[in-house]
Amino acid sequence: MRELTFVEAAREGLAEEMEKDPTIFVVGEGVGARGGNFNTTTGLYALYGPERLRDTPISERGFTTLCTGAAMAGARPVVDWMFLDFGVDAMGDLIHQTAMIQWMSGGRLKMPVLLRGCIGALGSAAAHHSGNYYPLFMHIPGFRVVVPTTPYDAKGLIKTAIRSDDPVLFLEHRGVLTNKGPVPEEEYLIPFGEAAIVHEGNDVTIVAIAYMVNHALKVSEQLADEGVSAEVIDPRTLVPLDIDTILESVHKTGRLLIVDEDFAPCGAGAEITAQVVDRAFDDLDAPIRRLNGASTPSPYSLPLEAAVLPNPATIAQAVRDLLME
Amino acid sequence: MAFEVVMPRLGWSMKVGSLVEWYKKDGEFVQEGEILFTAEGEKAIQEVEALESGILRIPPDSPQPGKEISVGTVLAYLVQPDEPAPFETAAPPPPATSVEQPAIVVPPSSTSGSPSRGARRERPASKPAVSPRARRLAAELGIDWTALQGSGRTGRIVERDVRQAAQEGEKEKEAKVKVSPVARRMAEAAGIDLAELAAQKAGEKIKREDVEAVIAAREAAAAPPPPTPPVGQAVPVTHIRRLIAQRMVESAHTTAPLTLTTEADATELVALRERLKATLGPRGKVVPTYNDLIVKLTGLALQEHPLLNASWKDGEIVILADINIGTAVDTAAGLLVPVIRDVPAKSIQQIAEEARALAEKARARQLAPDDMQGGTFTITNLGTYNVDAFTPIINLPECAILGVGRIVSRPAVWNDEVVPRKMVALSLTFDHRVVDGGPAARFLNTVREYVEQPYLWLVA
Numbered sequence: 001m002r003e004l005t006f007v008e009a010a011r012e013g014l015a016e017e018m019e020k021d022p023t024i025f026v027v028g029e030g031v032g033a034r035g036g037n038f039n040t041t042t043g044l045y046a047l048y049g050p051e052r053l054r055d056t057p058i059s060e061r062g063f064t065t066l067c068t069g070a071a072m073a074g075a076r077p078v079v080d081w082m083f084l085d086f087g088v089d090a091m092g093d094l095i096h097q098t099a100m101i102q103w104m105s106g107g108r109l110k111m112p113v114l115l116r117g118c119i120g121a122l123g124s125a126a127a128h129h130s131g132n133y134y135p136l137f138m139h140i141p142g143f144r145v146v147v148p149t150t151p152y153d154a155k156g157l158i159k160t161a162i163r164s165d166d167p168v169l170f171l172e173h174r175g176v177l178t179n180k181g182p183v184p185e186e187e188y189l190i191p192f193g194e195a196a197i198v199h200e201g202n203d204v205t206i207v208a209i210a211y212m213v214n215h216a217l218k219v220s221e222q223l224a225d226e227g228v229s230a231e232v233i234d235p236r237t238l239v240p241l242d243i244d245t246i247l248e249s250v251h252k253t254g255r256l257l258i259v260d261e262d263f264a265p266c267g268a269g270a271e272i273t274a275q276v277v278d279r280a281f282d283d284l285d286a287p288i289r290r291l292n293g294a295s296t297p298s299p300y301s302l303p304l305e306a307a308v309l310p311n312p313a314t315i316a317q318a319v320r321d322l323l324m325e
Numbered sequence: 326m327a328f329e330v331v332m333p334r335l336g337w338s339m340k341v342g343s344l345v346e347w348y349k350k351d352g353e354f355v356q357e358g359e360i361l362f363t364a365e366g367e368k369a370i371q372e373v374e375a376l377e378s379g380i381l382r383i384p385p386d387s388p389q390p391g392k393e394i395s396v397g398t399v400l401a402y403l404v405q406p407d408e409p410a411p412f413e414t415a416a417p418p419p420p421a422t423s424v425e426q427p428a429i430v431v432p433p434s435s436t437s438g439s440p441s442r443g444a445r446r447e448r449p450a451s452k453p454a455v456s457p458r459a460r461r462l463a464a465e466l467g468i469d470w471t472a473l474q475g476s477g478r479t480g481r482i483v484e485r486d487v488r489q490a491a492q493e494g495e496k497e498k499e500a501k502v503k504v505s506p507v508a509r510r511m512a513e514a515a516g517i518d519l520a521e522l523a524a525q526k527a528g529e530k531i532k533r534e535d536v537e538a539v540i541a542a543r544e545a546a547a548a549p550p551p552p553t554p555p556v557g558q559a560v561p562v563t564h565i566r567r568l569i570a571q572r573m574v575e576s577a578h579t580t581a582p583l584t585l586t587t588e589a590d591a592t593e594l595v596a597l598r599e600r601l602k603a604t605l606g607p608r609g610k611v612v613p614t615y616n617d618l619i620v621k622l623t624g625l626a627l628q629e630h631p632l633l634n635a636s637w638k639d640g641e642i643v644i645l646a647d648i649n650i651g652t653a654v655d656t657a658a659g660l661l662v663p664v665i666r667d668v669p670a671k672s673i674q675q676i677a678e679e680a681r682a683l684a685e686k687a688r689a690r691q692l693a694p695d696d697m698q699g700g701t702f703t704i705t706n707l708g709t710y711n712v713d714a715f716t717p718i719i720n721l722p723e724c725a726i727l728g729v730g731r732i733v734s735r736p737a738v739w740n741d742e743v744v745p746r747k748m749v750a751l752s753l754t755f756d757h758r759v760v761d762g763g764p765a766a767r768f769l770n771t772v773r774e775y776v777e778q779p780y781l782w783l784v785a
Contacts, residue, residue, distance in 0.1 A: 254458045254484055285458035285484045286477070325480045 001182035002167060004041065007039050009183045010150035013158040014019060015044055020051065024162060025052040027063050028080030037082045038118060039175060064090035068098045081117035084171055085131040098167045099142030110165040120173040120211050120261055120306055121298040132262035137169050138239050144168040144192055145239040147215040150183040152256040153236055156190030176213030193240035201231035204319055205249040205256045208232060209268055212259040212310060218316045232318060238268055246272065247280050253321050254285030259310055264292035267274035286325035291318045327411050328377040328403040332397045335366030340364045344390045344400060349663060353384040355403060379403030382410035436451050455482040466491045504531040511536045515577045543688060565659040576721045581757035585716040585769050591732050591749040591775040594618060599777045613677035616652060616706050619729055620676055622775035624668030625785040627702060630768035632760045633699050638724040642759050651700035651720065652680065655685040661687045662720060666701040713750040724759040726751035749776065
């Protein structure tokens with residue numbers, strides 16, 4: 001099978017949908033002729049022109065809310081924030097209008113808007129370009145939150161996201177953008193709420209979010225040499241969350257480590273932990289452990305940035321510690 | 326466990342009192358019964374004895390002599406050597422920093438483990454911690470986890486500890502028990518624990534004779550009456566005894582019992598059993614006892630008289646769908662009533678086998694609670710003790726109980742002639758709340774008919 005990068009696969013998914021549905025358009029800074037800061041729209045401008053690949057000034061609240069209105073009017077806008085950090089500028093309208101309009105209209109209006117942006121700390125991007133922030137959206141009823149890691153998932157999930165009538169956060173960690181992997185030529189979609197078991201194992205369950213899946217896979221191979229059989233689960237979508245796959249794994253292993261680059265308090269790991277304790281208390285052979293990024297703005301200094309992030313070494317150690325419990 | 330020494334109640338109305346004087350010092354060993362201190366109540370000063378032996382530990386904040394304190398106030402503790410007094414082990418105040426520090430997660434280092442651990446609450450050392458998974462597994466495998474040594478980082482008992490214990494248990498059992506196939510089969514049939522037997526015959530192979538000896542010993546042990554308790558001394562009341570007492574009193578106090586007696590001609594029943602014995606015995610099958618036969622025929626009679634297979638529940642009469650008959654078994658520990666379920670559906674052979682297994686289990690004190698629950702009717706047989714009629718007590722929540730007397734040759738009128746016949750007395754106690762004398766008498770009469778004409782069972 002041919003191999004694509006994550007960015008190429010997601011772009012292909014977007015292009016396929018744009019080809020089918022003329023109501024889809026992309027709005028963002030540099031998404032036109034420039035092809036997007038992260039090549040999210042490279043080549044699409046030539047195909048669909050400035051009408052459907054609309055460059056904007058630096059005004060996230062304006063163009064995000066504009067797209068919310070367009071979605072109410074029946075279009076299927078794609079908001080390309082570049083960084084999720086910038087989308088936070090639009091938070092007031094995102095919560096009150098984008099997430100709530102379907103309820104406020106008694107279901108008469110739909111909100112088929114795709115909100116995409118990069119997440120995660122990498123390469124000295126510092127505090128304003130390294131946010132993960134998905135728990136903010138997990139917390140608000142109405143949003144779907146997608147965190148793909150492989151090219152295959154990126155394409156299958158972005159197509160599902162575009163077709164969704166709910167607002168979807170499609171969050172691309174900068175660490176996975178260059179991930180390469182097989183992507184079939186024929187069309188496929190991946191439904192929301194189906195986690196992927198990316199490495200099977202029996203001794204411990206590692207739920208890794210976004211780029212942490214890359215690390216966890218490395219660690220699982222390294223630990224296999226030590227005789228530790230780790231199961232790595234990529235939830236793929238945080239809302240809806242496929243808790244059943246996690247529960248099944250915990251039923252098998254009895255031990256759960258959640259690796260999440262985002263801050264720990266009230267985070268995705270806290271939610272997963274609560275659900276597992278609630279539904280599978282008697283399966284647990286050890287306390288549930290979370291390995292998170294430090295609860296601090298991401299430092300500019302590369303050594304400091306490295307120090308606040310989970311990495312394969314700290315994950316491996318956390319697994320060893322968990323097995324000692 | 327530290328034993329609390331408290332301000333005693335010296336009179337019924339006493340609410341407060343005061344400590345007058347300690348007779349023992351902090352740290353001194355005290356024998357049970359020694360005078361610990363004097364206390365003053367409303368009327369007098371009284372000496373107070375130690376109720377336990379141990380080292381007296383008086384907390385620094387114990388009430389001072391002369392101060393008025395309420396009854397029940399803890400004055401001191403009696404602890405075992407090496408055991409810290411409760412006031413010494415009380416949790417230290419939380420470190421002041423824990424309040425001020427926001428939940429900042431420290432940057433993970435490669436060796437310090439999970440950063441989210443933070444300051445963890447330590448458990449008191451006396452209780453072994455066990456993971457939920459390990460506890461569940463222990464329950465499933467029947468392992469007592471409290472006796473295990475935990476291998477978790479904090480000494481927690483985890484799944485691997487339980488699995489290891491289970492494995493060792495299996496190995497031990499296997500290593501210990503060498504047994505011949507015949508002996509194994511016999512032991513299983515009789516419900517004899519081979520591991521126990523193996524323990525007595527360390528290293529040797531268990532043979533048929535060994536198992537037979539155990540069975541014989543059991544039968545012998547079951548026969549003699551329990552040793553007479555010494556006269557004038559209080560006999561400790563066992564749990565079973567207490568339960569029996571409670572149930573019997575409850576039955577006597579809450580039911581409206583009435584006992585009907587009749588005499589049945591059991592000549593045919595005796596003949597039937599003799600024939601079964603002659604046929605089944607040589608085939609190696611279990612020969613039904615009279616009791617088994619009576620269980621069966623009573624089951625059939627209950628089918629015809631469902632009112633007797635009923636119970637009084639919350640002011641209502643509930644006629645029960647299943648006919649489960651309990652039989653009273655006299656054991657050294659007391660009366661036990663194992664239950665044979667769904668009697669009408671079972672063959673006499675099945676009933677005989679089941680009853681035998683249950684009686685063995687009862688005598689070996691291995692009856693599971695399930696074996697004794699769900700009865701809808703009870704049969705008690707005192708025939709072996711040469712009793713004829715008697716007045717059994719209803720086994721609540723059942724409605725009736727059938728007492729079976731001895732089968733004995735008596736002169737009887739048979740075809741207008743006085744001839745010796747095998748006679749048996751039947752005593753039916755029933756709860757008059759549930760059923761009246763008429764239906765109960767009709768039921769008893771059916772039982773009598775079935776005793777006298779066993780061929781009726783074939784068409785019942």
